[in-house]
Amino acid sequence: MSFDLNRLIRGRVWKFGDSIDTDSINPYYLYPTMEELKKHTMEAYRPEFPKEVKPGDILVAGRNFGCGSSRPGLVLREVGIAAIVVETASRLFLRNNIARAIPIFMAPGITGIVNDGDVLEVDYPKVVARNPATGASVALRKFPSLIERIFKAGGLPHVARERYIAEAGR
C-alpha cells in the first residue's frame, strides 16, 4: 500500500505516554494471528483501545515509541490508525514503519499541543502538525528524499523489486 505524503491527515487523537513497547503494540507471542492481534493491540496500556479505535484515528505518543523487539505497526494500520505522531520513536520501530510505508512522523512537542480525544491535523507538505481547536502547532521532521521515495513506492520491498527488474533488464 503506497502512502501519499502529500495528503493532509485529520483525525481523532489517542494519546499515549513514553516508551510504549512493541510487546504491547504487537503482542504476537500471545496472539499470533492478525485477527487476534487487532483485538489486543495496545490493551496493556489502554484496555478500551482495540474496541473503540476507529478508522482514521491518529495515535500520538511520547518519547521512544515502539521500543523493544523488531515488529512493525502493521496491526495499527489494520485497526485504522491513519498516522502515528510521536515525540521520538525507537530507531527500529521507525525503520520498520518506513520500510512498510506506514505513516509515522516525529514531532517534538506534539504531546504538549493535543489531549486525548482532540482532533489533530498532520500536514506533511507544510511539515506541521496542528490542533485546529486551539491553533497550536508543532513542526514535523522532514524526511530525506531517500525515505520519501520509499513511502511513495509503498515500501522498501517495492523499491527492491523495481531495482531488481531494472538491473535484470540491463
Next chain:
Amino acid sequence: MAEKLLSQHNLTGETVKAGDFVEARIDGLMCHYHAWDPMYDMPAEFGFTGGLPRVWDRERVFVLVDHHQPALSQKLADENARTRREVNRLGIKCFYDAEPGIAHQMVADYGLVRPGELVVGLDSHTISYGALNVGSTGFSRADILYALLFGELWFQVPPSIKVILNGYQPNYPIAKDIILYLAGKYGEDFAGSMSIEYSGSLVSQLSIDSRMCLSAHGVEVGAKYAIFPCDGKTRDFLKGRTDKPYEPLTPDANAVYEKEITLDVDNMPFVVAKPNQFGNVCPVNDVVGIKVDQAQIGSCANGRYEDIEIAARALKGRRVAKGVRFIISPASQQVYLRSVKDGLVETLLEAGAQVVTPGCGICQPKVGFLSDGEVCISATTRNYKGRKGSLNADIYLGGPLTVTAAAVAGKIVNPKEVFNEL
C-alpha cells in the same frame, strides 16, 4: 567509530558525518527462525513470484533456526520447515538448524562476524556483536529482504556517545547492573539512535560475556550500535573461531561525541528494574522483601557461561527456596556443554534449579508463563507488560547474582546479605 564504519562501507566511497544518509555495502546478514518471511512470504506479497529470486552472497548470509528449538507448537514446526526449504532453495551455505540456542550467541560461538564489519540482522539484539567490535544492528523484515537481494542498505549515520566505565571488576558479573543503572539514571532512551562506544579502565577487565550483555542491552537504551574496542580478549576469543583477516575499528583521536557519560562501578549499588520498563530502576535495597514466584537466568543478555557460573557458585551448599521456580537457560549448546563439563549444571540441579534447553523460551512467553499476581525476577532482556504471559504479573530485571539471591531467599534481597563470601 560509526562515522568511520559507514564511510568505509559507503557505496560512493565518500566520507560521511553523523546525520548523513548513506547507502552502504554490508559484510554479513543474520536471519533467525523467521527467515521464511523475508525470503518467501514478503517477496511473494510484493510481486516476486516464487519468493526471493536470489541472495547476493551465499557465504555471507547466516541463518540460525533459533527462538523455538525444539519446536514448541505445530505452527512453529511448520515455520521452521519453511525456513529450511527457503535456505535450500537459495543455496545458503551457513545454516545452523538442528541445534537449540539463541542466534546471537551462536553467531559469536561460530565466529561468523569479525571486528570492523558492518552486519545487519533480522532481530533487535543483532546489536550484540558490538562486543566483538562489530557495527551490527537489527532491521525490519522488509529491510532484510532488500539487503538479502543486494547486499546493500540505507543507513543514517548515528552520532556517537562515549560511555566511560571506570573501576574494578568484582568476582561476579556486573554488566547487567551497569546497563540498568545507566538506564535508570539517564533514561531508558539515553542512547536513542546513537552509537555507544565503551571505554574506560573497566573495559579491559570485562569478559567477552559481560561485553555481550552490555552490547545486547544497547537496544534497550535505544542505541543503533554498541561497540567495544578490539583488544587481546577479543582476539583470543576469535582465535580458532575464524581464520579470516579483520581490521578493527578504532576511534580517531579527534573523534566528536554527542554525549559523554562516566560511571565508576566501585560505587554502584546492586540495582533492579521494576515492572514494565527497562529504565524503571532502583537500588535493590528499595524493593527488598518482595516475594518471588519465579526466578530466571538466560536470554541473549544473560545466558552466558559467567552468568551460569555465578549462579552455581552462589548456590553451592544452598537451596532454592521452597515453591520458587528457578529456571536457567544457557544461551547456546556450547555454553550448555561447558557448563555441564565444569559441573555447574550438577550444582544447579542439586540446589533445586531447573535447567531448560538453550534458546529464547524463558525470555518470552514460551517457557515458564506467569499467572495473574505472580512475581518474577529475571536476568533476561525485557520486562514489558505481558512479556511472560499475564498482563497482571510483575517482572523485575536484575543481574544473575541478584536473581540467584532472590531464588534462595524466596524474596528480593541484597545479594550481599545472602552471599557474604562474595
